[in-house]
């Protein structure tokens with residue numbers, strides 16, 4: 001069943017181009033219109049929505065963070081993202097005009113289920129983004145958009161995450177299509193760019209050998225830090241989560257702009273810092289700011305591992321290790337920038353002698369609150 005791979009996780013990382021392609025399949029017409037099977041919420045209902053609340057846990061929550069950036073930019077509808085386990089304990093403001101997006105690979109995560117039940121009791125419409133056909137979360141939702149990652153066996157979520165990103169982009173773009181926004185041209189161009197993602201993920205996978213050897217070299221580290229901005233921030237959190245759960249190592253993700261507000265004190269000689277760099281095109285202000293961050297931490301002794309768009313020359317002089325990923329529109333970048341972090345965590349855990357597929361204390365599906 002592992003098809004010759006040492007771990008399910010490696011197999012599932014390798015399956016990502018297909019998983020992404022399958023999740024897009026049949027949902028975009030040749031004219032670039034989206035049609036979402038099983039959406040079940042009418043265009044009328046979607047036009048009434050005045051707020052989106054995304055609920056999820058763990059890796060799915062990181063997909064939710066990316067969703068917020070996409071939905072607000074493409075639709076101008078306010079979007080909140082919240083850990084499902086916190087949601088119903090704070091008297092949240094939700095009503096019939098709220099669209100709740102509940103993201104879950106398993107469809108059985110109790111925290112997410114309880115949060116969506118609470119939201120429905122308040123009158124919200126709930127759309128599930130789920131990988132498991134017929135599971136509880138889609139059954140209890142008003143609508144569902146399935147991800148087609150195929151069964152994910154390894155405890156660490158990889159291909160499910162990439163397909164959650166795709167499904168959430170589709171939700172955002174669909175909302176934009178139904179409601180009409182001033183970003184019409186941009187939405188049309190992003191819809192076209194989605195189709196290139198499977199090939200881009202494949203391209204990243206073909207260049208992962210240096211990342212593997214770096215992970216083996218750094219396997220004795222006591223701590224690894226991750227920095228990102230904008231949609232690179234949830235990617236940094238995801239990289240840190242993977243490393244914690246698999247390699248049992250102190251790992252923390254930060255929004256790079258926060259560095260000067262505290263975390264820079266953690267930088268000491270030799271500490272590995274993985275930096276997810278935004279494209280120099282698009283939001284170039286953020287790119288330049290993060291290049292300064294890299295200079296600052298390097299001057300304080302950090303070993304900088306930089307994930308940047310290919311051809312990004314400005315960052316090269318400050319990267320001790322450079323991982324180049326293909327060019328993508330800013331909001332789609334997490335689909336390619338996450339992959340090296342998955343490979344890094346998997347290789348590091350294996351180099352440290354741990355069971356990559358069955359990390360200690362963790363279950364694939366968390367069915368208790």
Ligand code: M6R
Pocket residue numbers: 057058059060103104105106107108109112155156157158241242245364365366
């Ligand atoms: O099945 P779900 O997507 O609802 O699971 C949510 C989290 O438990 C899950 O993503 C967890 O964080 C993974 N082990 C991370 O790799």
